[in-house]
Amino acid sequence: MTTQAxxxxxxxxxxxxxxxxxxxxxxxxxxKHRVFDVLDAGPKTIAEMCAxxxxxxxxxxxxxxxxxxxxxxxxxxxxxxxxTAESAAFLVSTKPSFQGGLIRHCSEHLIPRWLNLNEVxxxxxxxGAVNQETSxxxxxxxxxxxxxxxxxxxxxxxxxHLDYNGKGQPxxxxxxxxxxxxxxxxxxxxxxxxxxxxxxxxxxxxxTRNTATRFGLIDRFTFVEGDLLTADxxxxxxxxxxxxxxxxxxxxxxxxxxxxxxxxLGPGGTIxxxxxxxxxxxxxxxxxxxxxxxxxVNTDVGGTYSFEEISSWLSExxxxxxxxxxxxxxxxxxxxxxx
Ligand SMILES: C[S@@+](CC[C@H](N)C(=O)[O-])C[C@H]1O[C@@H](n2cnc3c(N)ncnc32)[C@H](O)[C@@H]1O
Numbered sequence: 316m317t318t319q320a321x322x323x324x325x326x327x328x329x330x331x332x333x334x335x336x337x338x339x340x341x342x343x344x345x346x347k348h349r350v351f352d353v354l355d356a357g358p359k360t361i362a363e364m365c366a367x368x369x370x371x372x373x374x375x376x377x378x379x380x381x382x383x384x385x386x387x388x389x390x391x392x393x394x395x396x397x398x399t400a401e402s403a404a405f406l407v408s409t410k411p412s413f414q415g416g417l418i419r420h421c422s423e424h425l426i427p428r429w430l431n432l433n434e435v436x437x438x439x440x441x442x443g444a445v446n447q448e449t450s451x452x453x454x455x456x457x458x459x460x461x462x463x464x465x466x467x468x469x470x471x472x473x474x475x476h477l478d479y480n481g482k483g484q485p486x487x488x489x490x491x492x493x494x495x496x497x498x499x500x501x502x503x504x505x506x507x508x509x510x511x512x513x514x515x516x517x518x519x520x521x522x523t524r525n526t527a528t529r530f531g532l533i534d535r536f537t538f539v540e541g542d543l544l545t546a547d548x549x550x551x552x553x554x555x556x557x558x559x560x561x562x563x564x565x566x567x568x569x570x571x572x573x574x575x576x577x578x579x580l581g582p583g584g585t586i587x588x589x590x591x592x593x594x595x596x597x598x599x600x601x602x603x604x605x606x607x608x609x610x611x612v613n614t615d616v617g618g619t620y621s622f623e624e625i626s627s628w629l630s631e632x633x634x635x636x637x638x639x640x641x642x643x644x645x646x647x648x649x650x651x652x653x654x
Pocket of ligand 1 (some may be wrong): 398444445451452459462463466491492493494495496497498515516519541542543557558560607
């Protein structure tokens with residue numbers, strides 16, 4: 316019997332991870348200095364880029380070459396830079412499909428907090444608690460518009476799945492932790508039968524209101540200002556959406572929120588929860604495990620949960636048939652029905 320030699324252990328992954336902060340920071344600098352926006356008009360030399368952005372040649376050359384290395388830009392033999400299919404689709408800020416919103420906050424809002432991780436791990440206490448109204452409202456009023464495109468596609472896919480027009484009945488959508496209002500807006504856009512009640516903190520509701528106005532949907536929106544556990548949700552709603560809220564609420568408040576939502580839905584109503592999930596054994600996926608650390612840094616009690624955990628809270632609250640809906644979003648979408 317021959318024994319196979321074990322693959323040699325190398326430090327390569329560690330060398331790679333030492334530079335893990337580089338790609339988002341380079342992307343952020345390029346977005347801030349309008350690199351992708353300027354190139355959207357056509358290929359440009361570095362001199363043309365300097366003239367259009369007002370940036371230094373040394374600075375632009377360094378980040379644009381790195382972006383070529385990362386396949387976000389191309390450069391031809393004549394030295395002209397151009398967009399790739401991916402950057403043209405998702406990094407041009409004037410396009411509705413722009414996904415740079417999350418990146419835009421790296422150096423100002425996200426990384427400065429993460430730099431305190433050593434201390435946070437030692438104490439178990441966050442740098443700032445975005446689940447508390449004062450600091451959270453201030454954080455989210457700047458952030459929610461930037462993350463609108465991230466969830467617009469899955470929100471549209473949810474609307475298609477729920478088929479409001481096919482049912483031909485008035486539908487009342489309760490958009491909880493509405494933020495920009497992306498979930499309610501996509502439901503209302505899909506059918507004239509839909510009316511939306513959007514709930515969020517008083518500091519954030521003006522953003523929801525502005526976005527609904529911008530989409531020409533303000534007449535079909537009602538706004539409720541307040542904390543999720545005390546605000547009046549009304550009753551008899553057809554659908555309730557909870558987009559990226561359970562992770563900052565933690566286990567106890569999430570369970571209470573699901574129970575309250577159950578009470579606000581009519582019989583047969585649907586709850587739709589978008590969340591970063593982890594596997595039941597918490598060994599992956601790594602995105603869900605990372606987001607739990609993000610909640611450690613940014614909230615008192617937040618975390619990420621498995622489909623099985625959220626399903627059990629849904630069933631405790633009186634929902635049946637917890638299921639996943641396939642969508643093109645940053646995180647899975649869980650649906651369940653009020654029995
Ligand atoms: C991550 S954002 C998600 C926004 C939107 N649902 C989306 O999917 O893009 C979380 C939202 O929940 C709101 N929020 C967080 N905790 C809240 C609470 N306890 N009461 C009311 N709103 C809250 C924030 O103001 C923010 O608008």
